[in-house]
Amino acid sequence: MTPTPFLKARDLEFYAQNGDALLQGVxxxxxxxxxxAIAGxxxxxxxTLLNLLCGAEALALGDVSINERSLKDLSAKERARMIAVVSQQELPDGRLALRDYIALGQIPIRADRSSEDHARELSRILDLTGLSAMADKRKAQLSGGERQRAxxxxxxxxxxxxxxxxxxxxHLDPDAKGRMLSLVAELGITVVMIVHDLVMIPEFATHVALMKSTRLTGFGPVADVLTPERVxxxxxxxxxxxxxxxxxxPALDIRRTTFSTQMKGHS
Ligand SMILES: Nc1ncnc2c1ncn2[C@@H]1O[C@H](COP(=O)(O)OP(=O)(O)OP(=O)(O)O)[C@@H](O)[C@H]1O
Structure with missing residues (x-):
């Protein structure tokens, strides 16, 4: 039997207030x-696409469904129990101890487990992400890479x-990159991630969505889409x-060039 798609995006469109199209036909x-992996x-x-898929930005045109339920019909509580988001604009929360900051993630599922089970799970996550040794440090005292892991x-x-x-x-060094993506890939849950470094995609992603100028230029299993021609x-x-x-x-052939040369090359 073919499995039912878990995450579905249908005809997504998004426009800025001035009418500029920011996303079309996705x-x-x-x-x-x-x-x-979303790359472009x-x-x-x-x-823009990630924000629409996770509900951070309200959908005007098209629909997103998760496990056959439209995002529009899910309450904030239901979303929080299903979806976690790590954006580029994480609040600093600098005064919190790292363990208290991470425990904030448990708020939507507080009633699901005993406090002992939550404490055990927190220790497990600190260990998985290599943060156990700094669990009592304030978040503001962490390095950029440590904060990203937090x-x-x-x-x-x-x-x-x-x-x-x-x-x-x-912010992660090459070794931490590999460890973090291995951890994410082994969770067994559905993951959608924006990735700038294309060379990481074949190792860690199952599917890729390539984007250019508001549209998908390719979508599908990595080997089918991440081809030299499409890239x-x-x-x-x-x-x-x-x-x-x-x-x-994989590697990218990046050369010395300037933005103005690039613009001419594209004209
Ligand atoms: N609220 C907005 N109003 C107008 N234009 C916007 C708005 N948000 C984003 N844009 C524009 O939409 C385009 C797409 O932005 P978006 O942040 O989705 O790109 P991106 O692919 O994530 O880029 P990057 O790799 O640089 O992070 C950009 O040209 C951006 O300037």
């Missing part, structure tokens, strides 16, 4: 457990079935791959 669906050049509409830990504490991440590896068409750079220890390591 439709796709993924099954439960998919890891969907700056200004393509990735954050934001993801807070989202995991919510025990979501759908996790939205806006550039989850921003060149979408980003204007060459996508290469190198064999290494039995795997294929």
């Amino acid at each position: 439709s796709f669906e993924v099954n439960e457990g998919a890891i969907l 050049p700056n200004g393509a509409g990735k954050t 934001h993801i830990a807070r989202a995991l504490a919510q025990n979501p079935s759908l996790l939205f991440l806006d550039e989850p590896t921003n 060149r068409e979408t980003f204007g750079v060459d996508y290469l791959s190198f064999p290494h220890e039995g795997r294929v390591i």
